[in-house]
Structure formats: C-alpha cells, structure tokens
Amino acid sequence: MKTAERAEGLARAASHFPELHPPTARDLLECVRLELGHEEILDGFQLYGSHLSMAIAPEVILHILSGNTPHAALQTLLRGLLLGSHNLVKLPACGLGAFERFFDWLPAPLAAKIETSRQLEGEWIPRANAWVVFGNDDTVAALRGQCPPGIPFQSHGHKLSLGVVLDDPELKSCPLAARDVSLFDQMGCLSPHVIYVRGDVGKYAAGLAQEMEKFQISHPAAPLSTAAMAEVAHCRADWEFRAVVAAGIKLWKGEGWTVVLEDSEEFPVSPLHRFVFVKPLPPGFPDCLGKIAAHFGGLGLWPATPGNAMRFAGAGFSRICAMGRMQETPMTWHADSRQNLASLVRWVDFHP
Amino acid sequence: MPPLSNHYAAMEAEIGQWMASGGPGFGDWMLRVHRFQRENNPVYRAFCAGFPEPDRWQDIPAVPVSAFKTADIRSFPAGQTIRTFETSGTTGGRPGRHHFCSLALYLQAATRGWILAGLPAGSLLAIIPHAREAPHSSLSQMAAWLGLRDRFFFNRREELFLELAASPRVVLFGTALAFLDFFTWMGDRSLVLPEGSLAVETGGYKGARRELPKAELYRQFQERLGLPPEFVWNEYGMTELSSQFYTRGVGRPHLSPPWARGLVVDPSTGREVNEGESGILRLFDVANLGSVCAIQTRDLAIRRGEDFELIGRDPAALPRGCSLLAEELLT
Numbered sequence: 278m279k280t281a282e283r284a285e286g287l288a289r290a291a292s293h294f295p296e297l298h299p300p301t302a303r304d305l306l307e308c309v310r311l312e313l314g315h316e317e318i319l320d321g322f323q324l325y326g327s328h329l330s331m332a333i334a335p336e337v338i339l340h341i342l343s344g345n346t347p348h349a350a351l352q353t354l355l356r357g358l359l360l361g362s363h364n365l366v367k368l369p370a371c372g373l374g375a376f377e378r379f380f381d382w383l384p385a386p387l388a389a390k391i392e393t394s395r396q397l398e399g400e401w402i403p404r405a406n407a408w409v410v411f412g413n414d415d416t417v418a419a420l421r422g423q424c425p426p427g428i429p430f431q432s433h434g435h436k437l438s439l440g441v442v443l444d445d446p447e448l449k450s451c452p453l454a455a456r457d458v459s460l461f462d463q464m465g466c467l468s469p470h471v472i473y474v475r476g477d478v479g480k481y482a483a484g485l486a487q488e489m490e491k492f493q494i495s496h497p498a499a500p501l502s503t504a505a506m507a508e509v510a511h512c513r514a515d516w517e518f519r520a521v522v523a524a525g526i527k528l529w530k531g532e533g534w535t536v537v538l539e540d541s542e543e544f545p546v547s548p549l550h551r552f553v554f555v556k557p558l559p560p561g562f563p564d565c566l567g568k569i570a571a572h573f574g575g576l577g578l579w580p581a582t583p584g585n586a587m588r589f590a591g592a593g594f595s596r597i598c599a600m601g602r603m604q605e606t607p608m609t610w611h612a613d614s615r616q617n618l619a620s621l622v623r624w625v626d627f628h629p
Numbered sequence: 630m631p632p633l634s635n636h637y638a639a640m641e642a643e644i645g646q647w648m649a650s651g652g653p654g655f656g657d658w659m660l661r662v663h664r665f666q667r668e669n670n671p672v673y674r675a676f677c678a679g680f681p682e683p684d685r686w687q688d689i690p691a692v693p694v695s696a697f698k699t700a701d702i703r704s705f706p707a708g709q710t711i712r713t714f715e716t717s718g719t720t721g722g723r724p725g726r727h728h729f730c731s732l733a734l735y736l737q738a739a740t741r742g743w744i745l746a747g748l749p750a751g752s753l754l755a756i757i758p759h760a761r762e763a764p765h766s767s768l769s770q771m772a773a774w775l776g777l778r779d780r781f782f783f784n785r786r787e788e789l790f791l792e793l794a795a796s797p798r799v800v801l802f803g804t805a806l807a808f809l810d811f812f813t814w815m816g817d818r819s820l821v822l823p824e825g826s827l828a829v830e831t832g833g834y835k836g837a838r839r840e841l842p843k844a845e846l847y848r849q850f851q852e853r854l855g856l857p858p859e860f861v862w863n864e865y866g867m868t869e870l871s872s873q874f875y876t877r878g879v880g881r882p883h884l885s886p887p888w889a890r891g892l893v894v895d896p897s898t899g900r901e902v903n904e905g906e907s908g909i910l911r912l913f914d915v916a917n918l919g920s921v922c923a924i925q926t927r928d929l930a931i932r933r934g935e936d937f938e939l940i941g942r943d944p945a946a947l948p949r950g951c952s953l954l955a956e957e958l959l960t
Contacts, residue, residue, distance in 0.1 A: 510896035
C-alpha cells in the first residue's frame with residue numbers, strides 16, 4: 278500500500294471514534310508532508326534540496342502503551358501504520374477499552390501489520406527497529422535499559438498540565454476548563470491539574486465548580502477502583518481540614534468531581550479523577566513553579582491570543598492551546614516537543 | 630511549665646486505670662475522649678463543626694492523617710508540650726508532628742499492647758536508631774520503653790550478626806527495610822535462631838530504593854534467621870497514634886488492643902464496609918488523649934470481624950513510613 282492508501286484506510290477506521298478527534302486522510306498526509314517534506318516521500322525518492330531523498334520507515338515498531346488515555350494510543354498506532362511499519366503493541370494490563378475495537382475497523386492489509394499482547398513478549402525486543410514507550414519515569418527508564426543500542430527510543434513520560442486564565446470576568450472559559458479537566462477523567466498528560474486565574478479567583482472557582490457538575494451530568498466519570506476512591510477521599514479530607522485551619526482555602530465537590538480554591542504558589546499535584554485546583558496567578562509565573570517546569574506538558578490559555586501564547590512559549594510547554602482544546606491534539610502536534618514521525622525514520626539520499 | 634489541667638490529669642488517670650483493667654467500655658470511652666478533645670482542641674473543634682455530634686464511636690469525625698502536617702493538633706495548651714514526635718520521610722515539606730503533654734498513656738499503650746499481643750518482654754534486640762540518635766522518632770522511643778536500653782544495632786550489622794549467633798532466645802525488632810538491608814548484607818550467610826526466638830517488623834518501604842512483597846520478606850526471615858512466618862510479627866502503628874496493632878505470619882488480620890479499634894470504611898460513603906470487603910482504614914485510639922482519637926489513614930484494609938487485614942497504602946499515596954527513617958540514615 279502507498280502512503281495515500283494507508284491514510285485513507287486509517288482515517289476510515291479512526292472515524293468510528295469521534296470522541297478521540299480522529300484525523301482525516303488529508304490530516305494524515307499533511308502530517309507526513311510537514312514532518313518529512315513530501316506526502317509521497319515514504320513511497321519513493323522526492324526532490325529534497327539539490328538532490329533526491331526517501332524516508333525509510335522502521336520495519337517493526339514496538340509500542341508500549343499506558344492505560345491513561347486511548348487518545349495517545351490511537352495516535353502512536355496511526356503514526357506507525359501511516360509509516361507502513363509492522364507494529365507490536367503492548368497493551369496496558371487493564372486494556373484500552375473500546376479503543377481495542379479500532380483494530381477491527383482496519384482494512385485487512387493494515388490489520389495484518391499489528392500484533393498485540395498484554396505482556397511485553399521477549400521475542401519482540403530483537404524484532405523491533407524502533408520503540409515508542411508511554412509510562413511513568415520508572416517504566417520509561419527500565420524499558421530504555423532493555424532497548425538495544427542504536428534503536429530509536431521515543432519516550433512519553435509523565436507531564437503536568439495546567440490552565441491560565443488571564444482575563445475572563447464573565448467566566449466564559451469555565452465550561453471549557455471543566456471539559457479539559459474532565460475528559461479522560463483527568464488521566465492524560467494534557468489534563469490540567471491547576472487553573473491559574475488573574476482576577477476574581479474565588480468567583481472563577483465557583484463558576485468552574487458549577488460547570489464541573491454540569492459536565493458530570495452529561496458525561497459521568499468512570500467508576501473508580503477502591504484505591505483511587507480512597508486517594509480522592511483522602512485528598513478531599515485533607516483539603517477540607519486545611520480549609521478549617523487556614524484562610525484562603527475552599528472546596529466544592531460533587532459526585533465524581535472536586536474543585537479546590539487555594540492561594541499559595543505551591544503546585545499541588547491532583548489525585549486526578551476530576552480533582553482540580555484553582556489558584557491566583559502568581560506574579561512570577563511560571564518561573565515561580567521551579568522544578569515543576571521540567572515536567573510541563575500542555576497549557577490551556579484564555580484568552581488564547583498569539584500575544585498571550587508568546588508570553589509562555591519559552592516556559593517549557595510542548596502545547597499551548599485555547600482552553601477547551603487541551604485534549605484535542607491534532608496529528609501534527611509535537612508531542613513532547615518533537616516531530617514524532619521524523620524521529621522514527623531514517624533517510625536515504627540519491628544524488629544523480 | 631504550667632501543670633497539666635486537673636481535667637486532663639483526671640481523664641488520663643481514669644483512662645490509664647481502665648486500660649490496665651482490660652474491661653469493656655471502649656465505645657463510651659471513645660465518646661468521652663472525643664467530647665474532651667472537642668472542648669479542648671480548637672483545631673479539632675473547628676473541624677468538627679461540619680459534623681453532627683456523634684452518638685456512637687464509629688461516627689466520631691476522623692481527621693486525615695495529613696492534618697498532623699498541616700496544623701498543631703493539641704488538646705492541651707501549647708506551653709505544656711513536653712515531647713514532639715515527627716513522622717519519617719515524606720516527599721518534602723513539613724513532617725507530621727504529634728505533640729504530647731504527658732507520655733503516660735503512650736507508654737502504657739506501647740508496653741501493655743506488646744504484652745497483650747503475646748509478645749515476650751526481655752532479650753530484645755533492635756535494628757532501629759537509638760532514641761538518643763533519633764529523638765523525634767516515636768518508634769525509637771517505643772523500643773526504649775520495651776526494655777531494649779542499649780541493645781540497638783542500627784547500622785552495626787557485623788555486631789548484630791555476632792550477637793545473634795551467640796544469643797540464646799531473642800526477640801528482634803526493626804523496620805522491614807532495616808531487616809531487608811541486614812539480609813542483603815548477610816550475603817550467603819545464614820543463622821538459625823534458638824527455639825522461642827521471634828522477629829517483629831514494622832513499617833513499609835515507601836519512598837525507599839527497595840521494596841519486597843511481605844511473603845518474600847518473610848521467606849527471607851526463614852532462610853536467613855531460621856524463623857518460620859508464624860514467628861514473625863508485624864507491628865502496625867504510626868507517629869500520629871499512641872497505640873499499635875499486631876499480627877503474625879502472612880495473610881492474617883491485625884488485632885487491636887481493647888482501647889483501640891480499626892474501622893474499614895467505604896471511601897465514597899464513609900460508612901463501614903461489609904465483612905470481607907475492602908476500604909480505607911480509620912483508626913480509633915482512646916490513648917490518643919492529647920491530640921485526636923480518630924484518624925483516617927491512607928491505608929487500605931479488608932474488614933475481618935472487628936479487626937482488619939492490612940492491604941497497605943495505595944500506589945498513588947505519598948511515600949512515608951517508619952522504614953524511611955532507617956533508609957534516610959543509611960544513605
């Protein structure tokens with residue numbers, strides 16, 4: 278199959294998952310063009326400066342997926358299949374739910390390019406010419422140690438995302454922020470933990486709480502394990518206690534969501550599951566967050582003007598977007614601040 | 630320092646007599662202590678304002694264990710503080726602090742609880758720091774009370790090995806992490822402790838570099854020291870409490886002393902779970918007179934009758950635990 282045919286087949290299969298914002302065939306080909314320079318450069322030599330070049334995809338890509346979101350899983354598999362590689366997919370132990378049906382929708386030649394397992398098969402390691410790994414820092418480090426030298430290793434570790442509201446007296450961004458927090462039950466690396474607000478932060482927190490409740494009614498959170506429930510319950514109790522003994526803290530909660538208003542500069546890590554903090558935007562933001570900056574993922578911004586985006590362009594985020602679009606990553610986004618197709622291929626030049 | 634209030638001293642004396650008697654009345658005592666703390670502990674009183682007055686001990690408002698990091702929780706004037714114990718390793722920030730105006734009930738709970746659990750006094754060796762080296766460690770204080778005096782072998786592995794090889798019947802007391810460190814140091818060597826010997830391990834591995842499932846740790850007790858699992862005990866306690874809970878072997882519930890109880894609650898409702906179900910562990914301790922008598926832990930447990938089988942902290946919880954004290958000092 279040529280790249281264009283693969284793109285058509287992938288787009289048709291992905292269209293059955295509208296909640297994952299699936300790309301069209303045009304989106305996929307545009308991704309190839311932007312990252313590799315030409316839509317057909319995987320199919321043959323194309324003009325490249327004063328000579329010709331062709332991108333050679335890895336014969337076999339090993340994908341190690343985490344259970345956080347199906348979105349990232351879909352994108353990495355789309356990339357592997359778009360390149361034309363054979364794909365070994367280590368699924369998370371808990372599975373990926375409905376996403377696993379994606380395989381059934383693929384045209385036979387593409388479906389044949391996928392093998393899945395819930396365990397990392399030992400025989401996969403020598404077969405893989407490239408690795409794509411999702412997981413926490415320990416997982417990534419352990420797997421990096423198993424990856425043979427010279428094999429491209431693309432890792433996607435833990436990230437912390439947040440929102441910044443610079444000017445929103447009418448609380449127009451509250452429903453958008455609630456959506457960003459709640460999608461995938463806040464389990465993704467682009468799910469905000471904190472919304473920093475310039476202006477009336479208390480009013481914003483109350484508005485966000487209302488919208489969290491509305492989103493919960495229209496999109497109920499998934500049932501929690503006892504351990505996850507315990508952690509959320511503990512964090513709620515912890516902040517409720519703090520609200521009693523310290524000024525400037527208030528908590529709103531409902532079935533499946535929690536909003537905490539707190540006015541310190543400290544970056545609190547949410548227990549996830551729709552548990553978000555609202556804080557005043559500190560004067561030294563984001564430098565005041567110190568070591569946290571090394572883990573920045575996405576920044577949801579309001580208003581999302583180019584000028585506002587430029588203020589934070591060098592802060593360490595890989596994605597700055599309008600509030601409400603934090604989870605809507607297009608195929609062309611630079612996940613972890615890199616080109617994800619380009620970092621997997623190798624090049625061959627022909628200089629006639 | 631001003632003397633203890635008559636009210637506190639009287640309560641302490643009464644509780645001490647009741648604990649010594651081993652008599653019934655846990656629920657009544659819990660409610661009395663709760664009312665005392667509600668009156669005399671301004672932080673707890675503010676916390677309780679959001680809860681109705683309880684009619685039974687199970688409904689006493691439990692503060693999250695993290696509250697000991699956030700606030701100074703005292704049911705007596707701050708000026709009467711004679712000792713403060715601090716929690717061991719956390720991921721940074723302020724440690725949890727448990728203030729005391731009197732150690733009488735803590736001493737009684739630790740020593741009598743040990744005996745009631747069926748553990749023998751005397752011939753004790755400890756692989757935890759001496760109270761002199763760790764004055765804020767409640768575990769080191771407890772070990773000192775249990776009669777260990779100078780028989781502390783923390784970080785003195787060779788001496789400990791030689792002592793164990795020469796000792797008659799012995800009770801070895803330490804954190805799980807310290808035992809693991811000792812076993813690692815032993816390499817290929819092993820001992821068979823004399824009949825009647827036993828070990829008491831406490832704490833977990835959170836925040837440490839190493840971790841071992843309990844069954845595997847207990848297998849090492851057998852291989853390294855010749856102690857079968859039924860001769861290895863676990864002590865479950867925390868700096869924020871005055872009482873301890875004990876179990877022996879693997880897969881058995883922790884038993885409570887008559888003055889303390891564990892309640893396994895559904896984290897979504899706060900109500901006690903059914904027999905055999907899991908939930909979050911809430912601890913009630915009459916001996917915790919000077920702070921609060923009801924604490925919600927971060928540990929998961931399974932309800933086993935009036936006792937609980939500990940599952941432990943869920944993976945998302947912040948690392949903390951007695952073992953980290955040893956780990957920090959080792960590094």
